[in-house]
Amino acid sequence: MGRIVMKFGGTSMAGSERIRRVANIVRRQQAAGHEVAVVVSAMAGETDRLVNFCREANPLYDPAEYDVVVASGEQVTSGLLALTLQALGCKARSWLGWQLPIHTDDAHAKARIGEVENEALLASMAAGEIAVIPGFQGLSDHGRITTLGRGGSDTSAVAVAAAIQADRCDIYTDVDGVYTTDPRIVAKARKLKYVTYEEMLELASVGSKVLQTRSVSLAMKEGVRVQVLSSFIDDDATPADEIPGTMIVSDEELEGHEMERQLITGIAADKNEAKIILTRVPDRPGAVATIFGPLAQANINVDMIIQNVGRDKGETDVTFTVPAADLLRAQTLLEAQKAAIGYNRIISDSKVAKISVVGVGMKSHAGVAATMFRAMADRGINIQAISTSEIKVSVLIDEDETELAVRVLHTAYGMDATDEAA
Numbered sequence: 001m002g003r004i005v006m007k008f009g010g011t012s013m014a015g016s017e018r019i020r021r022v023a024n025i026v027r028r029q030q031a032a033g034h035e036v037a038v039v040v041s042a043m044a045g046e047t048d049r050l051v052n053f054c055r056e057a058n059p060l061y062d063p064a065e066y067d068v069v070v071a072s073g074e075q076v077t078s079g080l081l082a083l084t085l086q087a088l089g090c091k092a093r094s095w096l097g098w099q100l101p102i103h104t105d106d107a108h109a110k111a112r113i114g115e116v117e118n119e120a121l122l123a124s125m126a127a128g129e130i131a132v133i134p135g136f137q138g139l140s141d142h143g144r145i146t147t148l149g150r151g152g153s154d155t156s157a158v159a160v161a162a163a164i165q166a167d168r169c170d171i172y173t174d175v176d177g178v179y180t181t182d183p184r185i186v187a188k189a190r191k192l193k194y195v196t197y198e199e200m201l202e203l204a205s206v207g208s209k210v211l212q213t214r215s216v217s218l219a220m221k222e223g224v225r226v227q228v229l230s231s232f233i234d235d236d237a238t239p240a241d242e243i244p245g246t247m248i249v250s251d252e253e254l255e256g257h258e259m260e261r262q263l264i265t266g267i268a269a270d271k272n273e274a275k276i277i278l279t280r281v282p283d284r285p286g287a288v289a290t291i292f293g294p295l296a297q298a299n300i301n302v303d304m305i306i307q308n309v310g311r312d313k314g315e316t317d318v319t320f321t322v323p324a325a326d327l328l329r330a331q332t333l334l335e336a337q338k339a340a341i342g343y344n345r346i347i348s349d350s351k352v353a354k355i356s357v358v359g360v361g362m363k364s365h366a367g368v369a370a371t372m373f374r375a376m377a378d379r380g381i382n383i384q385a386i387s388t389s390e391i392k393v394s395v396l397i398d399e400d401e402t403e404l405a406v407r408v409l410h411t412a413y414g415m416d417a418t419d420e421a422a
């Protein structure tokens with residue numbers, strides 16, 4: 001007998017009929033002889049709706065109160081799933097973040113999980129109950145409700161799996177695995193049977209929202225076995241235990257499964273970045289520290305940075321990106337620091353997208369970036385910024401060209417599925 005954590009995303013939980021489908025999948029997993037804990041998201045669209053209410057109430061909202069509002073979507077679906085399971089004759093009990101509790105730090109709206117207390121869960125499961133846990137939420141040291149950042153239910157699921165030493169954490173979503181790129185953008189995307197933690201981490205961090213980035217780093221750190229699979233399945237679908245989806249594996253495990261590693265594993269697009277340009281910043285030591293220090297203190301993550309070559313009069317333009325959701329705060333902060341930084345103008349643009357190609361294979365291959373730049377140039381797509389890591393190349397482009405760029409690159413790296421394979 002194994003112990004399985006099953007996580008269901010927003011589309012899977014959207015409405016009574018879908019929750020019944022989920023309850024059936026959960027019941028079958030338990031009937032296969034496993035102890036089962038379930039982590040659920042809010043219904044699709046619900047968290048966006050709640051976020052909008054916060055913005056309408058106060059554009060510069062207090063993140064602690066935002067958390068009180070946005071955590072409520074998961075409370076609803078966890079109760080509804082427990083009720084639906086009971087209606088099917090299963091024993092089920094919900095456990096809210098504060099009841100277990102799931103301890104987090106107090107970085108509201110992007111809290112990090114510390115410890116997940118497992119006593120109540122283990123006792124509930126040992127008594128034959130299905131434990132249903134709302135994802136996305138936790139409890140701060142100050143006794144206040146926190147949320148983990150958008151898409152955070154994936155991280156809740158992995159943290160619960162680690163805490164109860166589950167044999168597997170199955171992430172059920174609306175696609176049947178991890179693909180070479182978003183299958184909703186590129187019809188010829190190919191499903192991957194295996195992807196390494198390292199590659200999945202990089203893909204997630206550059207915008208493949210199929211898994212939240214922190215869920216992957218936590219799974220890697222805690223050695224949690226994660227599978228991504230579809231909840232939109234019939235009763236006769238391949239059981240989850242036979243791995244119908246994509247398994248996230250270690251490097252060594254992948255070697256055992258695949259003869260030859262692909263140069264590029266996947267391509268991701270992220271439209272949630274915004275670009276800021278500060279013009280005529282004094283070109284002297286300490287100048288960039290006065291820009292990025294306050295942003296870091298305000299917990300705003302800066303991603304791509306370009307400091308242009310100095311112009312005349314010892315001045316330079318500094319360009320960088322921040323999450324679009326933090327743009328207003330970043331601008332307000334930078335305007336307050338105008339005299340200290342000494343820039344001339346602040347220009348912002350949220351109509352940008354970051355396109356990234358990821359693959360461990362590029363560690364040992366030259367020319368990946370050159371192929372990218374050539375393919376984009378051939379289609380007249382202008383590159384506004386570039387950043388690289390050992391296994392990734394990212395470019396910033398006009399948001400309107402996102403889909404085109406992803407398709408062009410998917411073809412350029414020879415990743416399109418052939419008709420037979422598709």
Ligand code: ADP
Pocket residue numbers: 008009010011012041151172173174175177178179180181182183184207208209210211266
């Ligand atoms: P959930 O609500 O289940 O958490 P998400 O919407 O967060 O689901 O994530 C699933 C979506 O991720 C898919 O519908 C798909 O459009 C998108 N996606 C982006 N990149 C990929 C990829 N490489 N492979 C699979 N899906 C991807």
Ligand code: ASP
Pocket residue numbers: 009010041042047048073135136149150151152153154
């Ligand atoms: N409901 C939250 C969100 O939409 C968390 C999640 O679905 O993972 O971001």
Ligand code: MG
Pocket residue numbers: 009151154209210211212
């Ligand atoms: Mg998600």
